[in-house]
Amino acid sequence: MSADEYKTLGNQAFTNKEFEKAAELFTKAIEASASPNHVLYSNRSACYTSSKQFDKALEDANECVKINPTWAKGYNRVGAAQYGQGDFEGAKQSYNKALELDPANKMAKEGVEAASDALDAGASGLGNMFSDPALISKLMTNPKTAEMMKDPGLVAKVMQLQSNPQSMLTEMMSDQRLMTVMGVAMGVDIGGPPPAGFNADNVPSADVEMKDAPAETPKTETKPEPVPEPTPEPEDQSVALKAEADGYKAEANKLYKSRKFDEAIELYDKAWETFKDITYLNNRAAAEYEKGDYDTAIKTCETAVDEGRDMRADYKLIAKAFARIGTTYVKKDDLQSAIKFFEKSLTEHRTPDTLNKLRSAEKELKKREQDAYVDPAKAEEARLEGKEYFTKGDWPNAVKSYTEMVNRAPEDPRGYSNRAAALAKLMSFPEAVRDCDKAIAKDPNFIRAYIRKATSLLAMKEYTKCIDTLAEARTKDAELGGASSREIEQLSQKALSARFTAVEGETQEETQARISRDPEVVEILQDPVMNSILQQARDNPAALQEHMKNPDVYKKVMTLMAAGVIRTR
Structure with missing residues (x-):
């Protein structure tokens, strides 16, 4: 134990x-x-x-x-x-x-x-107690003290007590015989050191008549008031109460698991009344929540917080009460209040569970606010306003208007694409690429978004990504009738040319050496299929045109042409 x-x-x-x-x-x-x-x-x-x-x-x-x-x-x-x-x-x-x-x-x-x-009684009472001139003779004839009084030393001490009782207090407490002598003088049977005014039942000893005093003038001794019987410290007494309250809680938990919420609430109340621990209130609130009594659950948790503050309860318990209020407000579909109490809980004690609940509530609230903001008519107004700013060259206000369009119509890819165009004008190419990706995600067949993305990638000198984006655009555009094929080809040639253009300060020989080491060029030249296609093209140029209907072959041929490996007459 x-x-x-x-x-x-x-x-x-x-x-x-x-x-x-x-x-x-x-x-x-x-x-x-x-x-x-x-x-x-x-x-x-x-x-x-x-x-x-x-x-x-x-x-x-x-x-x-x-x-x-x-x-x-x-x-x-x-x-x-x-x-x-x-x-x-x-x-x-x-x-x-x-x-x-x-x-x-x-x-x-x-x-x-x-x-x-007791000190006052000793100072005034002992003198009276030993003032009887016949005390020595009484002690010598009393059965309890007769044998003791044969000791001359003890007789001397008794005589000293008669003359100066206060001087002998200390010795009286250490000499058992003197304590017995005092008992006989008082008319009380003292068999050992007295408990200072206490009997075995913690009741003050009654005044006792002095049996050896003359009957007509009885003397009584006024006893000092007793010191209260020691009791366990309050914190020790609380241990038993806490154990009793925890017993109620354990039974309540069983009822809770059995979904007997009313019975569980009664026992949680009993636990709280027995011992003040806000854990019982938090548990009661959980039962009220499961019962569907959300307002009462919130009030119970608020009581737990208030009581917990007063008794300086563990901040983790207060955090739990706040979190439970937040959860209840989620159930009541009051997300703003839920967020407020989740944040209060995290201020007291940060836990992953409460943090996840907060983020979930914030995300849902943001979605609802966005959904409530959706208005196709106002989105169109913002689009036209953005177009006007774009035409005037007012790129910042164009971005602002297109952002309003996105917020009013988040599923319309044109808002993201148009904003990307304005961002590109402001040289914000990474942001423009992200907007184009959003537009493509909304509508994979939106060719303009591919072209704007490729343009931004080209400006960023991300040539490989630019060419890959254009290859994807070429395939989509062919499926849709090829309306943008010419623009796509021109931009592809531009990207390929820029990729293999001599760097400033570089000689032609150095440029050729760099191109020959280009990983993509090397990979294409080592491809057996491409080697076979190129061999056929030397003998029959028309065969190359047929092979280039394959998008992958087309891309590789155009790369080799831009690198100068394949030359046209």
Whole structure:
């Protein structure tokens, strides 16, 4: 078993006034604890005090304050043990130390008062107690003290008590015989050190008539008010309550899994009433959510947040309450509120699950806003406005108008293509390429988008990508009737020519050497099929025209022509 488990059992035994058993359990808890725990020593000290083992109680209390010298309740334990030993002055000092650390400590206040009363009673009462001139003779004839009084040393001490009672207080507490003598003088049977005003049931001892006093003038001794019986610390008592509340939660969880939500909610409420842990409120909100009572679930989570703030609950639990509110608002189709609470949750504690929920809600809200913004009529107005700006050479405003067109008609590829044209004029070629890709994705047969993409790639000197884009455009255009074939061919020739044009400062020989090392040219020349086609072309040029109907062959032949490998007359 763990230290906490032994501690819980010890608390239960103490509550049942099984002090010896409780002390054994706290001993096991101390042995099982990974590090010295001042609360465990405090609790065992309380057990020893309650069972009148004041020496052991003081030893544990001193160990408690040694481990944690800033804990006021530890000094209460020291004071209780000292009081039990009859060291009222020491007890008063210990209780005053507790008050220094915690001025509002009720037990310490009562302890100071009780110790002060005991000191006052000792100063004034002992003199009266030993003022009887016949005391020595009574002690010598009393069966309890007759044998003791044969010791001249003890007789001397009793006589000193009669003359100066206060000076003998310390020795009285250490000499068992003097304690018995005092009991006979008081008319009380004292068999051992008294528990300082406590009987076994934690009730103040009743005033007792002094049997040896004259009947007509009975004397009674006013007892000091007792110090309250030590009880387990509040945090120890809470362990039992927490265990009880967790039991309710466990049963509620079973009901939740069985979809018996009303019964589960009742038990979560009972757990919360037993012990304040906002986990129970979070669980109750989950049951209310599954039940479909969304507004109540939100209120429960809000209560969990408020209560959690007051009791300084774990920020993870507060984050969970916020996230649960967000999830509930998603269910209520209130995405803006959901996003608000997901963000609050992430501020408390960042988790992948909540972050994914936030992103999903934001994405859905953005889509809805975009859908609500769609208006074909206004999109057409924006297109015409953009065209006017484009014609005037006002490229920034053209981009702005075409962006409005895209937002108003996100499925119309013309908006993306037109904006790409304006972006290209502003030398924003990568953005233009991305817009062309979007237009092609919307309509794979939109040839103008291919041409604008290839133009931007050519400006970026991405010759291979440009030629590949044009080859794709050529195939699509042929399927659609070839209306743009001439423009595509011209742009292809331009791209091929630019690819193999001499670089500034490069000689013709260096240009040829660079071209001969071009990876694509080398690959084409090593292709057996192309070698066969080129061999046929030498003998029959018309055969090459037939082969060039194949797009792949066409592209390779045009590449070799641009590189100067194939020359035309």
